[in-house]
Amino acid sequence: MARSTSLRKVERAEEAGRSATLAFADVAVVADDGSLEVCLGSGGSSLPATTAVLGGYRPSVGDRVIVTDDGEGCVVVAVLRAATPPGLVSASGAEARLMGDGIAVFDRQGACLVRARGSGVEVAPSTGDLLLSAPQGRIRLSAAEDIEIEGQRDVTLKAARRVEARAGASADSDLPDRLVLDDKGALLTGRRVELRGTLARIIAGRADLVSREVRVSANTVSTTARKIETTTERAVLRAKEVVHEVAELLETRAGRLRTLVRGALSVRSRATTMKSEGDTSIDGKRVLLG
Numbered sequence: 001m002a003r004s005t006s007l008r009k010v011e012r013a014e015e016a017g018r019s020a021t022l023a024f025a026d027v028a029v030v031a032d033d034g035s036l037e038v039c040l041g042s043g044g045s046s047l048p049a050t051t052a053v054l055g056g057y058r059p060s061v062g063d064r065v066i067v068t069d070d071g072e073g074c075v076v077v078a079v080l081r082a083a084t085p086p087g088l089v090s091a092s093g094a095e096a097r098l099m100g101d102g103i104a105v106f107d108r109q110g111a112c113l114v115r116a117r118g119s120g121v122e123v124a125p126s127t128g129d130l131l132l133s134a135p136q137g138r139i140r141l142s143a144a145e146d147i148e149i150e151g152q153r154d155v156t157l158k159a160a161r162r163v164e165a166r167a168g169a170s171a172d173s174d175l176p177d178r179l180v181l182d183d184k185g186a187l188l189t190g191r192r193v194e195l196r197g198t199l200a201r202i203i204a205g206r207a208d209l210v211s212r213e214v215r216v217s218a219n220t221v222s223t224t225a226r227k228i229e230t231t232t233e234r235a236v237l238r239a240k241e242v243v244h245e246v247a248e249l250l251e252t253r254a255g256r257l258r259t260l261v262r263g264a265l266s267v268r269s270r271a272t273t274m275k276s277e278g279d280t281s282i283d284g285k286r287v288l289l290g
Contacts, residue, residue, distance in 0.1 A: 024080070025049075027063040034059075038067055038074060049074040058095055060084045 025038040028046045036059045037046040049067060051059060052075055062083030065076045087097035093108025102117035111126040123130060132139055141147060149155060157163050162182040177190040244250065259265070274280065 022066055022068050022077075025065055025067045025074075025076075027059050027061055027065060027076075027083075030059050030061055036076075038065065038076065040067075047074045049076055051076045054079060057082070058084075058087060058089045 023040055025040045027036055028039040029037040036049055036051070038049045039046050050073060051057065054076075057079055059076070060083045063079060064081040066078040066080065067074050067076050069075070084097065087095045089095045094113075095106045095108075097104050097106065099115070100117075102115060104112050104116070105114040106112050107125075113123065113125050115122045115124070159181075162180060164178060164180045166176055166178040168177045175189055175191055178188075180187040
């Protein structure tokens with residue numbers, strides 16, 4: 001394309017009665033607005049120049065080019081050697097270049113946005129945000145190995161309906177290892193759920209614990225409540241020492257009451273009243289009164 005463009009310019013110049021001359025030059029200056037200057041020969045002066053339509057060519061300082069004069073100024077009609085790798089330039093100024101064994105995409109300011117090599121792809125804008133958007137479809141991330149999400153500050157997940165995380169081979173079982181967040185609340189299921197921390201606190205208007213078996217192991221267990229109710233078929237308390245301290249009334253209601261003491265039984269009170277509707281029996285080797 002560069003050669004045919006050059007020939008057409010020469011032919012038009014000859015038809016107009018002018019002599020067109022081709023010359024070697026080096027690109028000396030490339031301005032931000034795209035204008036450039038070329039240097040003819042070693043140590044020659046710089047001349048303003050424009051570029052013919054050369055597909056994929058973006059001037060850079062150090063390019064070896066062929067120029068001619070079309071009667072309006074110096075024009076670059078061919079590129080012999082590019083100082084930077086060849087690339088494709090869009091109308092907005094974004095450019096794709098060959099970089100070693102891969103390809104890179106740069107914005108109009110020259111900042112690298114995407115690098116693609118045989119080992120992988122990196123999307124890393126040097127400034128600004130990165131947005132993955134599918135207004136009419138879904139976004140799916142899939143990898144043969146791990147997927148990592150890392151943020152130097154916060155990581156936020158938002159969903160209009162539900163956020164769900166699943167893991168393990170039990171993802172399709174009746175009790176999968178998963179975490180679900182939706183407008184109804186949070187659900188955590190798994191064959192084994194373990195929470196660890198230096199300090200844990202649960203605040204709820206109501207908390208229900210449903211389990212076949214509950215085990216509690218702690219150095220100290222403290223319970224503070226206005227009212228405690230326990231309903232069970234059988235309750236067994238084993239302890240080395242048990243102390244009950246009641247400020248007002250301690251009342252026991254039972255169908256039968258039996259107390260077995262290996263040693264001595266001592267009852268002390270200011271006044272003692274024992275009343276039986278039937279017989280009252282006291283059995284001992286000696287019964288001492290007074």
